[in-house]
Each structure stands twice: as C-alpha cells, then as structure tokens.
Amino acid sequence: MRPGANGPIGSADDFHREARQARSHGAGFKGLDFAKAPLLVIWESTRSCALACKHCRAAALMGRDPEELTTAEGFRIIDEAAAMGTPLFIVSGGDPLQRPDLPELIRHGKERGLRMGTIPAATPRLTRERLAELKAAGVDQVAFSLDAPSAAAHDGFRGVDGSFAKVLEAVGWAHELDIPVQINTCFAAWNFKDLDAMAEIVQGLGIVFWEVFFLVPTGRGKAMDGLSAEQFEHAFAKLYALSQKVKFVVKLTEAQHYRRYTVQQETLRRRAGAAPARPTMGASAPAVNAGKGFLFVDHRGDVYPSGFLPMVIGNVRKATLQSLYREHPLMLGLRDPARLTGKCGVCEFRVVCSGSRARAYAMTGDPFGAEEACAYEPVAEAGKSVA
Numbered sequence: 119m120r121p122g123a124n125g126p127i128g129s130a131d132d133f134h135r136e137a138r139q140a141r142s143h144g145a146g147f148k149g150l151d152f153a154k155a156p157l158l159v160i161w162e163s164t165r166s167c168a169l170a171c172k173h174c175r176a177a178a179l180m181g182r183d184p185e186e187l188t189t190a191e192g193f194r195i196i197d198e199a200a201a202m203g204t205p206l207f208i209v210s211g212g213d214p215l216q217r218p219d220l221p222e223l224i225r226h227g228k229e230r231g232l233r234m235g236t237i238p239a240a241t242p243r244l245t246r247e248r249l250a251e252l253k254a255a256g257v258d259q260v261a262f263s264l265d266a267p268s269a270a271a272h273d274g275f276r277g278v279d280g281s282f283a284k285v286l287e288a289v290g291w292a293h294e295l296d297i298p299v300q301i302n303t304c305f306a307a308w309n310f311k312d313l314d315a316m317a318e319i320v321q322g323l324g325i326v327f328w329e330v331f332f333l334v335p336t337g338r339g340k341a342m343d344g345l346s347a348e349q350f351e352h353a354f355a356k357l358y359a360l361s362q363k364v365k366f367v368v369k370l371t372e373a374q375h376y377r378r379y380t381v382q383q384e385t386l387r388r389r390a391g392a393a394p395a396r397p398t399m400g401a402s403a404p405a406v407n408a409g410k411g412f413l414f415v416d417h418r419g420d421v422y423p424s425g426f427l428p429m430v431i432g433n434v435r436k437a438t439l440q441s442l443y444r445e446h447p448l449m450l451g452l453r454d455p456a457r458l459t460g461k462c463g464v465c466e467f468r469v470v471c472s473g474s475r476a477r478a479y480a481m482t483g484d485p486f487g488a489e490e491a492c493a494y495e496p497v498a499e500a501g502k503s504v505a
C-alpha cells in the first residue's frame with residue numbers, strides 16, 4: 119500500500135514528518151533508554167499448565183519441570199531486572215498458579231520497586247483465595263485470556279471446558295478484591311471474525327487494559343493461520359477507533375506496524391484540522407519489539423529477545439540479565455534499524471515500527487527480515503516498482 123492508497127491521506131512528506139516526530143520521542147517509558155534496559159521482563163515461571171491452548175508458544179504440559187528456576191533464582195532475576203532500571207515485571211507461564219511461591223515472587227518484586235503483573239490460567243487452581251493472596255502480596259495487575267465471544271469457541275480453543283466461565287468469574291473476584299484487570303486476546307485467522315464481538319465483551323468487563331495479540335506462528339501456533347496484511351489494516355482501524363472511545367488502554371502486541379498506522383492517522387487528523395487523537399501508542403514512543411524494550415526468561419532460565427522469537431541468547435544461571443540484554447550481539451542487532459532487510463530495511467517507518475521481529479523470524483527464518491504481514495509499501499520500494 120503506498121501512502122495515500124488507503125484514502126485521501128496526503129503526501130509521503132506528511133508521513134516522513136510524522137515519522138520524524140515519533141522518532142524524536144527517542145527514549146521509552148519515562149525516559150527509559152531501550153539500549154540500557156527493557157520496559158518489561160516476562161518470566162515464564164513454569165511451563166506447567168492444565169490448559170492445552172492451540173496457539174501456545176511454550177507447548178505447555180502438565181507437571182512442573184524439576185529444572186525450573188527456584189524461588190531464590192526467581193528473586194535474583196527480579197533483583198537484576200530492578201537493578202538495570204526495568205519498571206515492569208510479569209510472572210507468566212504455563213500457569214503461574216502452579217507455583218506455590220507466586221505471592222512471594224510478587225511481594226519480592228514490589229519490595230524492589232517493580233510494577234508486578236501475572237497471567238493466571240483459567241483452571242480450577244484459579245480461585246478467589248489465590249487472587250486474594252496475590253492482592254495481599256501487592257500485585258498491580260492481573261491478566262486473563264479470553265479469545266472468543268462464546269464459551270464453546272473459547273473453550274474449544276483453550277482445550278478445556280469451563281475456561282470461559284472461569285475467566286468471567288475470576289474477573290468478578292478481581293473486581294471485588296480491587297485488583298486491576300487486563301484481558302489478553304490473541305487474534306488469528308480462526309477468530310478474526312469475532313473482533314467486534316470481543317470488543318463488545320471487553321467493554322463490559324470493567325478492565326483497565328486490553329492486550330490484543332496477533333498470532334506469531336511459533337510453538338503450537340505453527341499449525342495455525344495468522345492474519346493477512348489486509349486483515350491487520352482492518353484490525354488497526356477498528357482498534358484505533360475503539361481506543362478513542364474507551365477508558366481502558368488498548369495495546370497491540372506483535373503488531374508493531376500499528377505504530378505506522380497511528381502515525382498515518384495523526385497525519386490525516388492534522389491535515390483535516392482535527393485535534394490530536396488520544397495517545398494510542400501505550401507507555402513507550404518507540405515500538406517495543408523483540409530485544410528492544412523486551413526480554414523473556416523461560417522456566418529453566420534460558421533468555422530470549424521475546425517469547426515468540428526462539429533464539430536463546432544465554433541463561434540466567436550463567437550470566438546476568440543486564441549483560442545479556444545490553445551486550446549480546448543479537449540484542450544489539452535487534453535494536454539497530456540499520457540491520458533490517460527487505461522492505462522494512464528501506465521503510466521510512468523502520469525506527470518507529472520495525473515490524474514484528476518474531477513474525478519475520480517465524481515466516482522467513484531471518485529475525486532481520488521483512489514483516490510480511492504489513493500492507494505498507496515503503497517509498498523506496500514503490501519507486502523501485504515504478505522504475
């Protein structure tokens with residue numbers, strides 16, 4: 119899609135101006151420098167989970183791995199994240215409720231000044247009592263996954279009957295306990311038709327944050343179809359419009375080209391003399407991407423640029439999070455837009471966007487390759503095709 123191809127949205131110069139403006143934000147969350155620290159660390163505290171979700175990155179299994187990081191090792195990586203200046207720490211899984219020490223881990227993170235979140239699976243382990251323990255430990259936000267607007271579709275996807283009802287029940291408990299609620303939804307080809315219905319549902323749940331994931335074909339998700347470039351544009355339009363009217367944050371994950379879309383929309387508004395839109399880019403001006411504002415630690419301590427980019431850069435039992443994040447050659451490369459190839463490498467939005475590095479790797483085998491699910495045609499590429 120060339121500039122202007124999606125309606126009367128002006129010249130390429132407008133896009134360049136907006137892209138420069140977005141670039142000029144430079145650093146991320148409250149001045150956080152992504153060269154020094156990630157915005158968030160996600161720790162897959164266990165791979166054990168009673169659900170069997172069709173898209174599971176981790177291909178989670180029943181039963182805890184004896185090689186999982188211990189409580190003391192969990193404390194250490196929390197300490198290391200805090201020491202390098204990371205503000206957000208998420209204890210994920212698998213199902214983090216499979217770890218009895220989850221409240222201790224949350225409490226430890228709070229004592230280190232981190233904003234702590236977790237993502238319990240909707241299984242019988244998810245009870246009001248367990249949520250009350252997390253509340254007492256100081257958890258800042260709890261996320262539940264909801265992928266379809268009906269119990270039959272959601273439970274079929276998650277592999278366990280009753281999961282949909284459990285999420286709704288848990289949202290009610292969280293409200294009673296005054297825990298801010300986040301809903302995570304992963305869109306792929308199978309549930310793309312449900313985007314409007316899901317938006318309706320989440321608006322009725324009293325949430326503070328809707329994290330909308332877009333399938334990266336890795337783990338069990340390899341067997342699933344993701345969205346086409348056109349479907350992404352369609353989703354961006356709907357989610358952008360939603361973000362302008364709801365009070366909760368609408369955050370898109372593994373859709374870095376939403377940054378390009380929002381810059382384009384701002385151009386349209388400015389040229390039409392409209393007031394700027396509500397900020398839609400979340401906490402950070404540059405797109406968080408694998409290895410850029412983000413770090414993932416698996417249940418055995420292996421460290422990755424992202425949970426969706428399965429390239430191990432080291433292990434927390436042998437190296438510090440800080441050294442791996444700041445110095446590993448892959449991480450340095452992932453933060454360098456000059457390393458991008460294909461159309462992302464010549465794109466005027468490559469600094470604010472850079473495309474999903476995880477999807478590029480999943481689809482091309484090259485973490486620096488083109489984001490194939492982006493409809494935008496960079497000016498340089500357009501020139502080439504015209505010549």
Ligand code: SF4
Nearest residue numbers: 462465471473489492
């Ligand atoms: S071509 Fe790549 S860098 Fe440009 S907008 Fe699309 S995904 Fe982003």
